[in-house]
Amino acid sequence: MTGLLQIVFDALSLGSLYALGALGIALIFGVMRLVNFAHGDFIAFCVFAMLWPSTNAAAIVFAGNLPSWLLVPLLLLVGAGLSVLSEIIVFRRFRNANPATMMIASFALGFAMRNFLLMLYSSRPKSITLWPTLGLPVEILGARIPMLQVVTIVITLVVLAALTLFLKRTRYGLEMRAAAENFTMARMLGVRANGVILFAFAISGMLAAAIGLILATNSGTADINMGANVMLIAFIATVIGGLGSVPGAVAAGFLIGAASVIFQATLPNEARVFRDSFVYGAVIIVLLVRPQGLFAPKSAKQRV
Amino acid sequence: MSQRPSVLWRTIATPLILTVLLLVIAALSYQFGSRAFNRTVVEMFINIMVVVGLYVFIGNSGLLSFGHISFMCLGAYMTAWLTIPPMMKSITLKGLPAWLLQTKLSMWIATPLSGLFVAIIALIVGRIIMRLSGIAASIATFGLLGVVNNVYSNWDSVTGGQGSIVGIPPTMTVWNGWLGAAVAIAIAYLYAISRSGLALRATRDEAVAANASGIDIVRERLIAFVVSAFIIGLAGALYAHFLSIVNPGAFYLRTTFVTLSMLVVGGMYSLSGAVVGVVAISVLIELFRNLEKGVSIDGVTLGLPNGFQEVAIGVITIVILIYLPSGLMRNRELTWPSWRRRQAVPRPAQPALEESN
Numbered sequence: 084m085t086g087l088l089q090i091v092f093d094a095l096s097l098g099s100l101y102a103l104g105a106l107g108i109a110l111i112f113g114v115m116r117l118v119n120f121a122h123g124d125f126i127a128f129c130v131f132a133m134l135w136p137s138t139n140a141a142a143i144v145f146a147g148n149l150p151s152w153l154l155v156p157l158l159l160l161v162g163a164g165l166s167v168l169s170e171i172i173v174f175r176r177f178r179n180a181n182p183a184t185m186m187i188a189s190f191a192l193g194f195a196m197r198n199f200l201l202m203l204y205s206s207r208p209k210s211i212t213l214w215p216t217l218g219l220p221v222e223i224l225g226a227r228i229p230m231l232q233v234v235t236i237v238i239t240l241v242v243l244a245a246l247t248l249f250l251k252r253t254r255y256g257l258e259m260r261a262a263a264e265n266f267t268m269a270r271m272l273g274v275r276a277n278g279v280i281l282f283a284f285a286i287s288g289m290l291a292a293a294i295g296l297i298l299a300t301n302s303g304t305a306d307i308n309m310g311a312n313v314m315l316i317a318f319i320a321t322v323i324g325g326l327g328s329v330p331g332a333v334a335a336g337f338l339i340g341a342a343s344v345i346f347q348a349t350l351p352n353e354a355r356v357f358r359d360s361f362v363y364g365a366v367i368i369v370l371l372v373r374p375q376g377l378f379a380p381k382s383a384k385q386r387v
Numbered sequence: 388m389s390q391r392p393s394v395l396w397r398t399i400a401t402p403l404i405l406t407v408l409l410l411v412i413a414a415l416s417y418q419f420g421s422r423a424f425n426r427t428v429v430e431m432f433i434n435i436m437v438v439v440g441l442y443v444f445i446g447n448s449g450l451l452s453f454g455h456i457s458f459m460c461l462g463a464y465m466t467a468w469l470t471i472p473p474m475m476k477s478i479t480l481k482g483l484p485a486w487l488l489q490t491k492l493s494m495w496i497a498t499p500l501s502g503l504f505v506a507i508i509a510l511i512v513g514r515i516i517m518r519l520s521g522i523a524a525s526i527a528t529f530g531l532l533g534v535v536n537n538v539y540s541n542w543d544s545v546t547g548g549q550g551s552i553v554g555i556p557p558t559m560t561v562w563n564g565w566l567g568a569a570v571a572i573a574i575a576y577l578y579a580i581s582r583s584g585l586a587l588r589a590t591r592d593e594a595v596a597a598n599a600s601g602i603d604i605v606r607e608r609l610i611a612f613v614v615s616a617f618i619i620g621l622a623g624a625l626y627a628h629f630l631s632i633v634n635p636g637a638f639y640l641r642t643t644f645v646t647l648s649m650l651v652v653g654g655m656y657s658l659s660g661a662v663v664g665v666v667a668i669s670v671l672i673e674l675f676r677n678l679e680k681g682v683s684i685d686g687v688t689l690g691l692p693n694g695f696q697e698v699a700i701g702v703i704t705i706v707i708l709i710y711l712p713s714g715l716m717r718n719r720e721l722t723w724p725s726w727r728r729r730q731a732v733p734r735p736a737q738p739a740l741e742e743s744n
Contacts, residue, residue, distance in 0.1 A: 118522075120644075173705055176709045177708070177709070177712075180708070180712045181712065181713075183451050183651060183655065184651060184708055184712050184713075186451070187644075187647060187648050187651040187652075187704070187708065188704075188705050188708050188709075190644045190647075190648065191648060191700075191701045191702075191704040191705045191708070192701065192705060193701075194644070194697065194700070194701040194704075195697070195698045195700075195701025195702050195705075196701075197697075198694050198697035198698045198701065199694075199698050201694050201697075202692055202693065202694035202695065202698065311640065315529075315533075315640075318526075318529075319526055319529065319530075322522055322523065322526045323526075326522060356537075356541040357537060357538060357541060358537075359533055359534075359537040360533070360534045360537045360538055362533075363529075363530035363531075363533040363534045363537070364530070364534060366526070366527075366530045367515070367516070367527050367530045367531075370519055370523045370526060370527050370530075371515065371518065371519065371527075374519050374520070374521075374523040375523070376523075
């Protein structure tokens with residue numbers, strides 16, 4: 084029973100991370116059909132923003148020393164700023180480009196950013212300690228769950244609730260949903276394209292910062308590749324969920340998280356190292372059964 | 388002298404020009420280049436093979452594939468299994484079947500065998516994946532990349548796991564490299580002018596109309612998938628000989644995106660674009676590598692900081708894409724004389740990833 088509860092919490096917390104990532108990718112895809120491969124590097128950038136640039140092994144903590152009520156908003160701001168800046172400088176020029184070109188442009192941006200960070204910080208992973216108390220376990224129904232897992236799940240639920248309210252109840256949310264449904268039509272009806280797109284980028288950047296904070300707290304290191312894995316799974320989740328469907332992306336994020344944890348728990352020992360193969364295999368099977376995604380919006384149907 | 392070049396000449400002009408251009412590069416590098424520079428040129432030729440292989444599938448079908456680098460991985464490991472001396476294999480790769488442990492083939496036999504092996508794997512995998520279209524197909528190929536990387540990184544007794552396998556004979560020269568690139572270009576061009584290539588481009592431009600005209604989309608895609616896998620399998624085999632070690636990390640995301648960038652920068656819908664993209668990016672990389680090393684003036688070395696090369700490549704790629712969204716070659720083929728008669732390839736009406744909006 085406690086073992087089962089442990090698995091449930093593992094699945095929920097891993098799924099939360101993937102869901103937050105998928106959300107960041109799905110929002111931008113919705114408004115401008117861009118699959119943002121730089122998202123993983125946004126995550127890494129937010130983590131490294133807490134450190135002072137140096138190539139030494141011992142990290143000089145800079146913003147990371149701030150009290151948390153200041154650090155969290157500051158980092159969210161960094162994420163949003165970076166994301167908005169990348170829209171203004173780079174992605175704005177690709178509004179009418181072929182999606183493949185846009186995708187490669189976003190990859191090139193991420194590549195440049197990653198190597199810029201490497202120039203400043205060197206490739207050595209750096210240790211960084213944020214809120215060590217979150218690593219302590221708490222007892223829930225007899226199972227010992229790390230506090231961080233609980234916090235991650237709670238944060239994700241809060242973010243999801245806030246975002247749902249924003250999308251459903253505010254004017255900007257309505258505009259964003261309209262833009263995701265049919266961008267040209269939305270513009271004709273008076274939605275400001277630049278405003279909506281900038282807003283989507285800002286939210287996506289904040290989500291990247293949140294993931295960065297969770298990852299850094301969890302692993303205790305700042306590593307240049309830390310965002311890449313989350314970004315990959317998030318990208319897959321947005322497709323499985325049905326491109327253009329925000330709730331679908333979140334659900335698929337949780338699903339992939341759950342699948343990973345369940346494979347990890349149930350596979351025999353010698354097959355456990357091949358867990359990712361099983362996850363990717365499951366992804367391919369899901370796509371074969373539902374190529375349009377599990378929760379495809381009606382507008383995503385191919386018209387002839 | 389007739390006004391128009393003959394049909395035969397017009398047919399073979401593009402691959403011939405490309406191959407001869409590369410031969411000039413090979414000869415110049417052999418004659419004047421340092422050892423290090425020659426290695427750079429060999430690497431460029433191998434990249435040309437990979438990107439030309441990508442073009443065969445992506446350029447003709449319009450589907451973006453993230454999975455082709457896994458074919459490079461399969462080809463490289465196959466070559467490693469076939470060419471490493473049995474003495475070394477029996478120590479490091481205990482899990483190999485006995486007949487493979489005792490095999491020791493030369494590069495000239497092992498390379499085509501590796502290509503064939505990869506093509507067979509592609510035929511099996513492709514039968515499943517090619518049913519999908521649009522971004523679902525792209526993600527499925529991504530899944531393929533993930534599976535191959537995961538298996539080859541962890542199947543310790545057969546692939547050496549995360550570590551590298553050493554002992555592949557380092558037999559690559561600029562001439563081998565050039566030959567590989569020429570073979571790749573020839574195969575790609577033959578495919579592009581074949582019946583299947585034409586049919587596949589029709590499905591890329593107008594899937595519904597092509598289907599209505601009796602083209603079996605899945606079948607044509609599968610053919611292109613297998614042909615491109617064969618080319619990339621050859622490239623992987625030569626890459627193993629080039630480095631003389633193989634490591635699963637070399638065939639993952641970084642290589643995938645760098646080669647895709649080369650293709651898009653050159654222009655993804657033409658063979659010339661594929662070749663020109665690789666040459667352009669390789670020249671840039673070499674240029675910045677030298678700038679990083681710096682110039683010595685009176686004992687003071689002036690150079691760019693380390694790592695500047697990658698940042699610059701990223702930025703330049705973005706700038707090229709902003710000003711030339713369809714790539715350096717604008718989806719045209721090189722013909723002779725290119726300023727008089729350019730074969731424009733029509734823009735695909737519906738790009739691969741565009742879901743209806």
